[in-house]
Structure formats: C-alpha cells, structure tokens
Amino acid sequence: MSGYRLSAAAAPAAQIDRSRPIGFRFNGAAYRGYAGDTLASALVAAGVSIVGRSFKYHRPRGVMGTGFSEPNALVQLGTGARTTPNLPASLVPLSEGLEARSVNCWPSAAFDLGAVNDRLSPLLVAGFYYKTFIWPSWGAFEPFIRRAAGLGRSPALADPDRYEARNAQCDVLVVGAGPAGLMAALAAARAGARVMLAEADQRSGGGLGLGGARVGAGTARDWIAEVEAELDAAANVTVLGSTAVTGYYDHNLLTAVQEVDEPGLRQRFWKIRAGEVVLATGALERPLLFAGNDRPGVMLAGAVRTYVERYAAAPGRRMVLAANNDAAYEAAFAAARAGIEVAAIVDERPAPGEAAARAADALGLRRVHGRIMRAIGARGVRAVEIVSAAGTEAIACDLVAASGGWTPAVQLFSQSGGLTRFDEALGGLVPDRSVQRERSCGAAAGVFALPACLAGGAAAGAAAAQAAGFEPPAIAVPEAEDHALAPAAPLPPVPAKGKVFVDVQTDVTVADLQVATRENYRSVEHVKRYTVWGMGVDQGKLSGANGVAVLAAVQGVSGAEMGMTKFRPPFMPAAFGVLAAARPNGALFHPWKRLPAHLWHERRGAVFEDFGWLRPAYYPLAGETMAQATAREVRAVREAVGLLDASSLGKIEVRGPDAGAFLDHIYAGPVDSLPVGGVRYGLMLNELGAVFDDGVVARLAADHFLLTTSSAHAAAVLAWLEDWRQGEWPMAVVIQDATSQWATFTLSGPRARKTLAAAGTSLDLSPAAFPRMTIRTGEVAGLPARVQRASFTGATTYEISVAARSAERLADALWAAGAPFGLQATGVEALEVLRTERGAIDVGIDTDSTTLPGDLGLPFGGKACDYLGKRSLTHPAASAPGRKQLVGLQTLDPLQTPPVGAHVIGGVPHPSQGVVTSSQFSPTLGRSIALALLTDGRSRLGETVQVWSEGRVWPARVTGLRFLDHADA
Amino acid sequence: MHELPPLSVLARAAGGEPARLPTPALSLAERRDAGFVRLSVDLKRDADLRGGIEAVAGPLPGPNQWSERALWQGPAEWLLASAPDAAQALAARLQSGFDGRAALANDATDGLVVIEVSGPGARDRLAGGTGVALDPAPGRLALTRLGDVRVTLLFDGPDFRLIVERSLADYLWSWLSR
Incomplete structure (x- = not known):
C-alpha cells in the first residue's frame, strides 16, 4: 500500500480535475478518484498494490502498465446484466458509482486460495495438462480444468445496453493521434481530403502530452491544442476520440470501437472504408526479464512516468529504474521531480546517452552500470538485487520502473497483410512492405526521435492525400526537442533463481519456453499454443518481443529467423454486443415480410407465423385450439370451400423468342410444348439431378411464361434462372420477378366454382371452357385478374391474382360471395394437411439434397432436349438400390401421429432406414398420415416398419404417397 | 383500369393515410403518388x-x-x-x-413502396445499415442492403428516398423509426 496521490504542486501538469472527485468501489471497498482518472490510476493513487491474481499460479499482481499494456489489473466491471469481464483497469475511465472486482481469485485478490498453485508450480510446467491428465482419461479431468480455466465470468443475463453500428468512408484514415498521427491528419486535411482520425485514448498527443517537451514556439501541450483546434474546425475532418481501431481487413476496411458517453448507448461499432490509411499506432514498451519481474511494484518505466505526470498518482515512495535505453530515464526524472525518492538508475549499457546521463546527474541521481537480477518480496517489492562491477547489491525500494525498450505496434499493419521485418537493433518487428493502400509513420514505423516523428507523420499524411487524388500543400513541420526514444535491443534472458516471467498475463516463464524448446516445439506458433505465451487478453502486447528474444537465444538463432506469431483482430477485447451492433435485437432481429392483405387476416383473427413471410397459420374461432381450427379449415376445403392467401408464392415472368427453349433447359419436364393458356407442373433439378424446386409454368403468350414457385424458394429460383441466363446460355430472353406486384387468393373445394361465380367474373368457368391446368385473364369482382387452375390440395382450385393494392378488396368480395357456400379462411397449417392427404411434396421438407425425381416416383427421362441434371439422372447411382425414396406411412394405430424427424429403425448397418418428413392427423380420413424418406422405400409398399422417436415406437405400414383421391374437376 | 385510390401500404389500418413520422432529427414519409x-x-x-x-x-x-x-x-x-x-x-x-x-x-x-428519409439525423440512421457512401450526390442511386433489406437508395439533394419491395416495407419502416 505504498502508492499515493501527488499534490498539485508535485504534479503541476496532471490532467485530472481535482474539483470533481469521483467515488467508486473496488473489490467491495469504497475509494475516491478524480475526473480524468482511469480505474488503474485511481487504484494506484489509492495505494491498492494488489489488483488481481495471475492466471495459473494465482500470484498477487499489481498495476504494471497503462492503456493497452496492462496485463494484471483485469477487472470484472459492473454487476448483474451489465457486468463485463476482463477489462484492463487502465482502459476504464473512472465514473461515479463504478464497481469493479478482480478476476481469477477466491475468496479475494489479497488472500487467494488458488495461490497454492504457485507452490505446485513444478507440476504446472508448459503443457502440463497434456502430460498430466492422461490417465484414466482427459474426460475425467475436463470438468475441473474447465472450471479453473479462463479469467472473468460472462454475464448470465441479456445485455441491457445498446450498441450502434456506423459505416463511414473517407479518403484518409489516420490511426493514432500521437505526434506523427496528428501531423499526418493535419497534412491530409490541409490537402482537402476527407480525413478521419481515430485515437483510442480520451486525449490526443500520445506520449507527447505528458512532459514539458517544446514543439514549435510553445509547449507540446500548446501545439497539441492548436492542432486539435484546427482539425475540429475543419469540415472535412472527423476526429473520433476514445475509439480503438480493432481490425484491419481487405480493401482497406477497418473496424473500430468507440466508447460513447450517451444514456443507454454504450459503444459504437465503426466500419470504415478508407481510400488510404496512415498507421501511427506508436510503440509498446517491453518489460525487463528478471526473477520476480511480476511482483506488485514492478512497473513499466513509461507507465510510472504516465501515472506520475498525467494522473498525479505516485506508484511508490522509493524507486529503482532498471533500463537499457535513454527514454526510460524520463520515468526517473518525473519521479524525482514529483518528490519520489529515486534510489538508483541501473542501466544495462556501459554508457547511456549523453543528455540522459547529464540530466540524471543534474538531479543528483545515482547511476549504476549493471543489471537487475531479482525483485525481492512476495506481496510487494521490498528490494531489488543488482549485479554490477562492484558485485551483487540489494537496494531497498517499493517500486521498480523497468524498461527493455520499445516495440513498434505493428499489429494493425500485420493484419492488413503487410510484411514485417525483424529489426535487430530495435529488437522488434517493423513494417517492411505494404500490401494495401497504407503507410506507417512515427514509432509504429520504428522512428522514435520526435522531430523525425513529426516530419514522418507530415510526409505520410501528404503522401496519403496525394495517393487519394489531392494536391497537398507544403506543410511546415514544427521544430521540436529531440525526445529520443532511442531504440534498445532486448536483454538476453537472465539465468537466475525464481520465476522470470515472459508473459505475466498467462504466467509463462523463461523456463516454460525452455521446456517447450527441449520438447522440440520450435516454431513460434507451436510454442505459443503449447505454452499459451501471448494468448491472454492482451494478445502478447507486452510479451511478444521478449518471447521471441528468449526463444531465439534458447534455440541459438537470430530474432529474424525466429519470426513472430501472426497478429489477428481484434486488437483489443471487444464485447459481442458491439460486434453485433449492426443487427438489432428483439423484434427487428430478422426482417419480416408482410402479405398485401395482412390487415385483412388480422381482422379475421389469424394467428401469424413466420414462414419466410408472416402468413396466417390458422384462424381460431373463440375457444378453438390450433388442431380444432385446422380440422375445421381442412373440412371446409374437402366439403365446401376454403380461402387461402397464396400471395407469397413466387411469380416470375420469362419473356423472349427463346423463352420456351430456355425453360425446357431449366425444367426436367417439357415446357415449350405447352399451348398458350396452358399450365404445367414441373421440377427444377440442379446439375446433380437433385430436386431444387417444384412449381407450375403457365404460358401467357407464345414468347411469355409465368412461373409460380414455392414461397420459400422464390429468391433462389430467380437467382438460379438469372445465373443460367446471364452466365451460361446466351438466349434471347428476359426475366422479371413479379411476386410483390400481385396478391393471390385461392378458392379451393367442391364449391370453389360457385363461389367464384358469385363473386362476379367475366370468365366462363365451365370445366370445358376453363379446365384444370389452364390460365385465363379477365375480371374478378370488377378487378383485372389472372386466374390459374392448379391445385396443391387435390380439390378444385382457382388461384386468383390481382394487383397487390386490391388484395383486401378481392378478399372481401370472395368472403362475401362464399358465405352462403360455407367458405372458411384457411391457413398454412390446414394447407399442410391438405397437401399431405393428396401426397403433394414440399421441396426441402420432403426432399433433401440427394433426392432425384425417381425417388419421388415422378417420371423423367422422356424429354429429348438437354436439361439441367439430365446427365446425372442417367448415372448408374441414380437408379442403384439403397436410395432414400419418398413413401407414405400409416401408423397401425390410426390415432397416433409420430413427429416429423422420427426415424424408421431396424436398418443395417445403421439402425436408421429413413426419416419422417411430414406427419399430420387427417380429419378427412380420421387417421394419421405421414411421408418419409425411406431406403428403397418404393419397393417396400405394404411392409410394416417401426417408427421411433425419443424412446417411443409406432408400428406403421409403408404406403404410396396419395392418401386421398384427386377431386379437382 | 385501377379505379381504386392507391392505399397506404404502411398504414396500420385499412384505407389509412400514407405513413408519416416527423421528428426533429429524422423525418420519414411514405409516398403514394409514385x-x-x-x-x-x-x-x-x-x-x-x-x-x-x-x-x-x-x-x-x-x-x-x-x-x-x-x-x-x-x-x-x-x-x-x-x-x-x-x-x-x-x-x-x-x-x-x-x-x-x-x-x-x-x-x-403495387410491388414497390417509396419512403422519403430526411432531417439532420437521416444520414447517420442510414449509415447504421449500409456501407454505401452517403455524401450528397444528386442523380446518384445505389442498390444496396439496408438493415438486411434490399433497397434502391436515391440521393435527393441532402435527403434520401428508399424504394423497397412492398412485403418488406413494414419491416424497413420499423427499422428506420426504431
């Protein structure tokens, strides 16, 4: 508990608002922070040294980094439905009433029983679960392992927050608003390009915003404010703060998650299509490798500086800086200026940069050329052990600021497909060759000196604007002090007693990487998966470069030869809710399609179901069940007349001199021989001969056909026809989808003709003038109409189509006309019974992707011309035994109705011989009827089989498909 | 031939007036004269x-x-x-x-419905459902998907018109006005 809040005098440049205190709770205790704090900085300032427990060993851990670079302080935020697991506390802005808990500890972070794992660590080496949990079987251990694995808890309730999707386009997208990114945005904006600038932090400026560096005439802060003002004022610039770019995909599509401060709206998911991209993503600091480098109190040097200068949060009282680069010295200077005692600067290098050394000496700081070997202390650092020319020395301290140099953040660049190069001097990857329209600048490109970052950013922004077609004006790059973040090579692994962590988040040590190498895991990708190095929430942001360095040293190769694991999106953890933001939840989750006469059905009391369209399933009278209503509707069609809305059936017009020939190629049956006014049932097959759709074709004129497809397949049939027309057969034919133009009602039943006549029609309805399977054009109820005689139910049927706007008028007219004849409105439930009684198939329900026409008992092969699927039907497999064929089933107990999906059992070698595809209770026959795809079914008529579902068995007789004779006169 | 007055597709009751939703940020109107x-x-x-x-x-x-x-x-x-x-x-x-x-x-x-989308919030609302660039472009149209619905998007000065299949108009209206 050594952290504390610095006074305003000690941290004059801090960006917190001391006039706005904020109360929050962490692990049940109440704390206070200030506006501008993150949860991590507030915890540091509150002296909370143990913020969580480690993944495997449950070692106590403290805040180590800032921003994306925080491996330890993973918190479960909020409670109940609003809980979010595994958020780095350094990314959580402090807000009033915020409630957070540590993950992966029980009963508490301060006292965690899981810490016994730390004592058992010799058993828990890399790949331990592959080796240990083999006997008697993995399955015996799996439930316990699963319980122990993972970090936070996912919410058990539905997410009450709202997420919003937003698409955007721009000429130049700049990722990162540090010095390079700001200059790039400025240069592109002045060229007139539409610019978007995304910055993950709430503030822009990156590391430049911290100290007192001078840029141009004023301070760095002044310069940042100036640039911000210019960008904000520019109409062609969109600045997205608190917006982390999470993915870089093909064709310059980038995704970003924006934190939104609006009631009820939590985050916004951006999909940004950019002409050019400038990656100014900065660099990530590497930890140092020494024993106990995970102890609370060991922090990244850059993080120490940030907490002190930006948040006025002192992480300790007595500090040792251990580093191998000049930039890290800033942490010691910042600490010293803030009144934190700096016990020593331990530098790996014999001679630090001149400026750094001078500044250290000016502040009277002790400098040692040596190396840190060990941090001493379990629940917090008490001292460090260093080795120098003078020998081994212990220095008392409660804070270790460690820096192993900086690695360019090439994650997004790598995701873009760009090729990286291992820079030995830098000890990390740098962008080498772009694949997409993208350029990196600043620290992301391995450039660390401030003047070079500013110039590089300006050049990248100008080049991006130019590539996007704009003429960039010359832009003055401000003079700047060289805050050289001199690159530093990573340290070789330190041979020392105790655990040296490479990946503190997943508890992977140098010893684990050594074990993996000894066991011949050589590729970085294999080692990663074997040891879980880099597989934590931070995806190796801290551990990647050090891991490669260790493996390279252990294997005796160079870092370049070792390579790096693949970077994948998302760059940071993202809630599922925000990834799915484009799709609304609840009622709007999936589009519904409404029939033209939807309101008419509502008034008739219809119960709607989504069959692709919202269609009436049945029309219950008061007190009726679905089965009762369906039975009544079926009886009406068999004994009187039923009215069904068939507007959802696909209606496709095909016209042109080659229309007949075209359809002959499409359908398995003959089409071109159809006379004008004729209607024919047809099957469409795919190239494999399998049934794709069935429907009827009507010939309206010599060169003009109307196809009626099943409701569910209308879109697929249209695409299928267009595919063959546009891509395969250069025939003189055009195709139009007319489905939504028309409303279609069918009158079906022995009194259909009388009803239609009573509604008033210009058509001669006598069977001789208007027989089955013909189409006529005329008037019905005073409306222009197409009337087609084709029956799905087996009863006399007229399909009447009128313009969609007249749907209700037609329905009203038929309703009134049919009343004296016992007309009932019929829904899809009744239609399913009716068509099953007649043995009419429903393609996709009674067929699968292997069903050939012969399997349905439908003739084929009689047509001379070529058609789709013809060749496949002549293949021996098409007529070989063992095919699944559609048959009828009648249970021996007529009142038992087996469910769809029930199996016909008793087969060899597999017990299932087939599946029930349709199953209904027929009120007409007073018994259950079913259709089934049965192995060799068509040669098994009369056989008694066993139908099984979920432990119940029904004996049933195999029959033909037709349960009821046709009555369509 | 069509002696009936065109009915509103989006009316919640038969024979209703064309649907309108005027809010300060977003204004929706069904056109029945097209x-x-x-x-x-x-x-x-x-x-x-x-x-x-x-x-x-x-x-x-x-x-x-x-x-x-x-x-x-x-x-x-x-x-x-x-x-x-x-x-x-x-x-x-x-x-x-x-x-x-x-x-x-x-x-x-009869198969198509035209919805006018205007107001200061129009662009953002549409940008939540389509990846098409929405900068004003007189005379331009885009065949695109808006909230999972196929639409023809017309650029009409600073405003937009959507042409959608009749059956999906009710869903699209709900999506736009959510």
Missing part, C-alpha cells in the same frame, strides 16, 4: 430498341443514376416513373413496340 414500370431489356443485344423506348419514357440513365423519369436497376433493367394509374398503359405501350423481342415492360407500382 408509379413504376419495370423494364427489362438488354440494350447491348437489342440496341435498336433504345430509340423507341426513350421516345416514350425519356432517356434511360446509366449505371447508378436516376432521373425523375427513370431509375437504373441493373445492366438490363430500369424502373420508369409514371403516375400510379398510368403505369399499366405505359407498360402496354412500351411492350407493343418490342415486337416479339426479348424485352418486358410490366406495371410494378
């Missing part, structure tokens, strides 16, 4: 038909363009604007000039 003829003809193959069509229907716009008289729908398809009750006659007149060629003109008025 009639359409869907024209399918491959003018690469049947180039000689262009003259006759344009004499009746005006110039046919090129890819992703629209005018008050015609909208591009694909390489061989256009929507021709007309008064709702005149669409059938226009279709018949065009068809009679095709003389047995592979060309089709049909009244499509």
